[in-house]
Amino acid sequence: MRVPVRREHVLFAFVGLSVAVLGHLLLALFIRQGLQPAVANVLQFAITLQISFAANYALTWHPRVSGSDVSLGTRWRRYQLARGASAVLNAVAFPFLAPAVGTATAYWGLVVACAVVNFCSDKYWSFSPRRRSTLAHPRVLLGGLATVLLVLASAIFADYFLIGVSLFMLLVSGTTVTFQLYKWWWPEHNDPHRYGDPGEPRLPGVILVPMRFEEAVAGHTLERLATLDHPGYTVVAIVDHADDPGTAAIAHAKAREHPGRILVCAYPEDTEVHNKPTALNAAMRMLEDQGVRFEWIGVADAEDLFHPGLLRMVDHRFRASGAGIVQCGVQLMNFGCAPHAVAGRGWWHAHTSAWWRAANCLEYFKWFQSRLKMQARIGVMPLGGNTVFFRRQLLEDLRERYGSYWDEDCLTEDCKIGIAASVLRYPVDVVYVDEMVTREETPESLRALVRQRVRWMQGFIQVFLTGEWLRLPTRTQRVLAVYVLGFQFFQAFVAVLAPVALLLALLHKAPEAITLLATLPLALTLLNSLLDIQLLAQFGRTFGERVRLRDYVGLVLGAWPYQLALSYAALWAMIRHLRRRTDWVKTTHQGAHLDTDRVLVTR
Amino acid sequence: MSIMLENTAEIRQRVSARHRLLGLGRAWLRLHRRSLLLLAPVLVVAGTIHAWGMATYPRWVDDPGTYLSQAWSVQYLLALSPYSYFYDHTPAGWLQIALWSVLTNGFNRHDSAIDFGNECMLIAKLVSCALIFALGRRAGLSRVGSAAGALLLALSPLALTYTRWTFLDNLVTPWLLLAFVLAYSPRRTIGAAMGAAAAFAMAALTKETALVLLPAFAYAMAQNLDRRNRPQVIVMAAFAGILLMALYPLFAIYKGELLPGQGHNSLLETAYWQLAGRQPSGSALDPGSPARSLVDSWFGLDPYLLVGGLVALxxxxxxxxxxxxxxxxxxxxxxxxxxxxxxxxHVITLLPWSALLLAGAAEQVGGTLRLAIERARGARQAAAGACAVALAVVWAPALWPMMTVREPPPLRSATAWVADNVPRDKVLVVHDAIWTDLVHYKGFSPRPIIAYKLDTDPAVVSALERIDYLVVPNWYYDSPDAARYPTLLEARKHAVVEIAFGAGDNGVRVYRVSDFWKP
Known part of the structure; x- marks a missing residue:
């Protein structure tokens, strides 16, 4: 999320400052000539606008406009419109803002805000190299305008705004903490013997492994999956013969080595789209065709090494709990500064990325140990994408109701199927046994992490808008569904905004009671950091990893930037959704960002 | 498949929150049926003894008036005090009183603010008794033993006298007991631990002196930890308690009143004065010290509960x-x-623990007897019950006069006379206990000046132009503290007595100050 100082920033500031100075000189001149102040202002604005357009066109944005097919006239019109609008807004806002926050604060605040807005409107609209700009979508503009109005209103009615925002933030962060502590709320929830003794397995099952461009790990994974401790199960590797012959060859070799245990399923050739739900549905059709006998179906990713005893536990839990779905723990492991955490990437990379990797690992730790259990208990379940096991009956019911097993058009098919199962009132059993969790690694860069989050959040928006959750039987479930699908956007923002709210209350000299109220959300974010420290220590003990002091320091100092990154992802997901862009899978398919998007395909 | 339930209505019934709550409530009642049947009569007795005659006994003293005037100003002036708040006590106590008044229109339901304060104390007493019972149960006492503990608190003449006064400590007691009850939660959830810590913080916010019991509270918490959720419980409870308590210094910081400075009150300055600047009372072991005479006055009301508590240690x-x-x-x-x-x-802080320990010790003695005598079932309960009954018999003669005082407090009569005979625009210097009555019920404007503020509040000193009447009990002029009120003493030299109520120290004389004297 680094914003490097670029040529365009410097030039933009230079042009802006010189034009401002020029404008003041002109204004003084006009006034001395005896013009009315209002007329003088308008005149000087009209002149400086043209000068700044010329200067920005020729200097600041020269690399962006050269070779573009957008005409000068279009650019000029856009520029006049955008700058004019920001100037008018400015002039309207100042008289309202000044008494509320003080003249100096209002003036400089507006100057900075205008500079940022103008820069963005220049870059992405007026001087965009493309004809249709990234941000110029009407819905995005409308959303932006609503945000601006909201910010203005909040500055004018600062006290009420602070009360409302603080209460809302308290609600969000309070529930976040509470849900995250579900596992420890009652001592019994953390009892070492809570899952019971697995005993002899009785139910036959199938494990589906979609694989694409996984030559590095495919052989190892299939070998491990073929030798789990369970008498009756089949592994189905789903490979794309035309697209990825390498992985396909490995899968076939392994199938020959373990006849009867490993089957190979071909990814449908008649589609351009490559995604996980399509692969899973294809495997289901194959199983039906071949008449394989099974009671449950598990999903694994290509790099997942299941614990040998996992299937016994799953078998036992299906029988003991009567659940329709058994979700087992998935755990990101590489949290620390130790170089082995980022295989082969070196000391520097390990230390500069430790802060977000630790936060990312802990998210999984909290999610699978606590949140999912709480949600399973209430009956609203966005599932994890792997190490999840479905009862056959549930999948048949899904197909009967929705026409397919997994939704091939949804970005987060795992979330969608979980909600659908809840609607069908199948209970879900969440199993987190420390030694049995499926170990995974964090995305390889912060950028990849953000992209992954954008996709998940966009998927959650999709699931939310399909409205399936409205059919959940109880109100508690529906409220929780709104919370799970919708509130995660606010969660990131709350952590980012909490210090801002307190600062606003202090600067604005709000009454003490309101300032105290505005302090509480910040206190809760501090609490989150405390809990994270303690959780990281527990994580280290559980998995026998040494946690160093600098890991803790990175976790604490990185907590806020991490939320900032998540907020960025949330914002981007909303913008993408407003622009109706759901082309994650297609971009991956083009292979342009194959490396960074590997995670997107497989998770 | 048996897991599929066909009927939607049935599912709704099973999982709807309201239905579950109702079910839980019924289960709770069923589970605690016997306790409730035993506790109810105890509370009736406690309430009757407390409420019967609380308007006329004990006499009116300063602090209840101060706290009620502050509660009144919270409700009607939206300020923590009618004068500038100087961090003498943490404010949660009178915020609670004000909240009760806001919710129930409290000040307007009575003729006098003191009566409203008495009502608040009655509630606090009943809650305390119930919580002693609960704490006794959770500390392993039998039902009878726990009820005996509650009865001891309800019947002791010493407790009756001091718990009838509107003191902050009487509001601290329920919070402290609640903190211990929750600390011993059998479910040992994070929520219970947070509740315990928050209750303890509320006790400290009600009166900061409760903080000295932090070791005892932490001990109780530590006894009840479960290794399966210990780290989380510790973090969350500590956070809840510290956050709630931190609101107080944060409030001072946000007002710019944490550190001492010119021209404003300061939390630290007052705290320093309270800890180090006050006249020490000496040790209670030292005959002739003020602390000793205080303890003697407590023993004069009732030695049994305090001594019993010590013996029971x-x-x-x-x-x-x-x-x-x-x-x-x-x-x-x-x-x-x-x-x-x-x-x-201070004695209020000794009472609940003494009562609980005495009942506990009686059970222990009974238990020992049971070991000695074969087949003596119920010996523990019998011993605790006998202890409570015996003390009740001993206490009865002292309780009766406390419930049957007839004559109204002199300050009350003085208030009535002032309301009938003094024009509303006169400047009155009055005792704390009648300030709210004169302002709220009698409509004096400008608002009278609390005698104690006359020389201690810079804002009052600078605004003072004349004094017309003095309405203060006689002991006020003769107490060792009187040197702190020079203006009051000076004004009395230029005043004549209009009327007198009562006699001796507790009597009240209404003085009219000469028009020719200016402060």
Whole structure:
């Protein structure tokens, strides 16, 4: 999320400052000539606008406009419109803002805000190299305008705004903490013997492994999956013969080595789209065709090494709990500064990325140990994408109701199927046994992490808008569904905004009671950091990893930037959704960002 | 498949929150049926004894008036005090009183603010008794033993006198007991631990002196930890308690009043004065010290409960769960012999622990007897019950006069006379206890000046132009503190008595100050 100082920033500031100075000189001149102040202002604005357009066109944005097919006239019109609008807004806002926050604060605040807005409107609209700009979508503009109005209103009615925002933030962060502590709320929830003794397995099952461009790990994974401790199960590797012959060859070799245990399923050739739900549905059709006998179906990713005893536990839990779905723990492991955490990437990379990797690992730790259990208990379940096991009956019911097993058009098919199962009132059993969790690694860069989050959040928006959750039987479930699908956007923002709210209350000299109220959300974010420290220590003990002091320091100092990154992802997901862009899978398919998007395909 | 339930309505019934709550409520009632049947008569007795005659006994003193005037100003002036708040006590106590008044229109339901304060204390007493019962149960006492503990608090003449006064300590007691009850939650959830810490913080916010019991509270919490959620419980409870308590210094910081400075009050300055600047009362072990005479006055009302509590301390050696309560009692007694300043109402902090320990010790003795005598079933309960009944018999003669005082407090009569005979625009200097009555019920404007503020509040001093009447009890002029009120004493020299109510120290004379004298 680094914003490097670029040529365009410097030039933009230079042009802006010189034009401002020029404008003041002109204004003084006009006034001395005896013009009315209002007329003088308008005149000087009209002149400086043209000068700044010329200067920005020729200097600041020269690399962006050269070779573009957008005409000068279009650019000029856009520029006049955008700058004019920001100037008018400015002039309207100042008289309202000044008494509320003080003249100096209002003036400089507006100057900075205008500079940022103008820069963005220049870059992405007026001087965009493309004809249709990234941000110029009407819905995005409308959303932006609503945000601006909201910010203005909040500055004018600062006290009420602070009360409302603080209460809302308290609600969000309070529930976040509470849900995250579900596992420890009652001592019994953390009892070492809570899952019971697995005993002899009785139910036959199938494990589906979609694989694409996984030559590095495919052989190892299939070998491990073929030798789990369970008498009756089949592994189905789903490979794309035309697209990825390498992985396909490995899968076939392994199938020959373990006849009867490993089957190979071909990814449908008649589609351009490559995604996980399509692969899973294809495997289901194959199983039906071949008449394989099974009671449950598990999903694994290509790099997942299941614990040998996992299937016994799953078998036992299906029988003991009567659940329709058994979700087992998935755990990101590489949290620390130790170089082995980022295989082969070196000391520097390990230390500069430790802060977000630790936060990312802990998210999984909290999610699978606590949140999912709480949600399973209430009956609203966005599932994890792997190490999840479905009862056959549930999948048949899904197909009967929705026409397919997994939704091939949804970005987060795992979330969608979980909600659908809840609607069908199948209970879900969440199993987190420390030694049995499926170990995974964090995305390889912060950028990849953000992209992954954008996709998940966009998927959650999709699931939310399909409205399936409205059919959940109880109100508690529906409220929780709104919370799970919708509130995660606010969660990131709350952590980012909490210090801002307190600062606003202090600067604005709000009454003490309101300032105290505005302090509480910040206190809760501090609490989150405390809990994270303690959780990281527990994580280290559980998995026998040494946690160093600098890991803790990175976790604490990185907590806020991490939320900032998540907020960025949330914002981007909303913008993408407003622009109706759901082309994650297609971009991956083009292979342009194959490396960074590997995670997107497989998770 | 048996897991599929066909009927939607049935599912709704099963999982709807309201239905579950109702079910839980019924289950709770069923589970605690016997306790409730035993507790109800105890509370009726406690309430009757407390409420019968509380308007006329004990006499009116300063602090209730102060707190009620502050509660009144919270409700009607939206300020923590009618004068500038100077961090003398943490404000949660009168915020609670004000909240009760806001919710129930409290000040307007009575003729006098003191009566409203009495009502608040009655509620606090009933809650305290119920919580003693609950704490006794959770500390391992039988139902009868726990009820005996509650009865001891309800029937002791000493407790009756001091718990009838509107003191902050009487509001601290329920919060402290609640903190210990929740600390012993059998479910040992994070929520219970957070509730316990928050209740303790509320006690400290009600009156900061409750903080001295932190070791006892932490001990109780530590006894009840479960290794399966210990780290989380510790973090969350500590956070809840510290956050709630931190609101107080944060409030001072946000007002710019934490550190001492020119022209404003300061939390730290007042705290320093309270801890180090006050006249020490001496050690209670030292005959002739003010602390000793205070203790003697308590013993004069009732020696049995206090001495009984001390005698019962060894019982805690046997009963593990009585140890934190014993520690609390020991800490509060040590404050008396330490030699520092002892507030008048310090005894309130001794009472609940003494009652609980005495009942616990009686059970222990009964238990020992049971070991000695074969087939003596119910000996523990019998011993605790006998202890309570015996003390009730001893106390009855002292209780009766406290419930049957007829004559109204002199300050009350003085208020009535002032309301009938003094024009509303006169400047009155009055005792704390009648300030709210004169302002709220009698409509004096400008608002009268509380005598104590006359020389201590810079804002009052600078605004003072004349004084027309003095309405203060006689002991005010003769107390050792009188040197702190030079203006009051000077005004009296230029005044004549209009009318007198009562006699001796507690009597009240209404003085009219000469028009020719200016302060």
């Amino acid at each position: 060894p019982a805690a050696l046997v009963a593990r769960r009585l140890r934190p309560a014993a520690l609390a009692l020991v800490i509060q007694w040590l404050l008396l012999v330490r030699g520092g300043y002892v507030p008048y109402m």
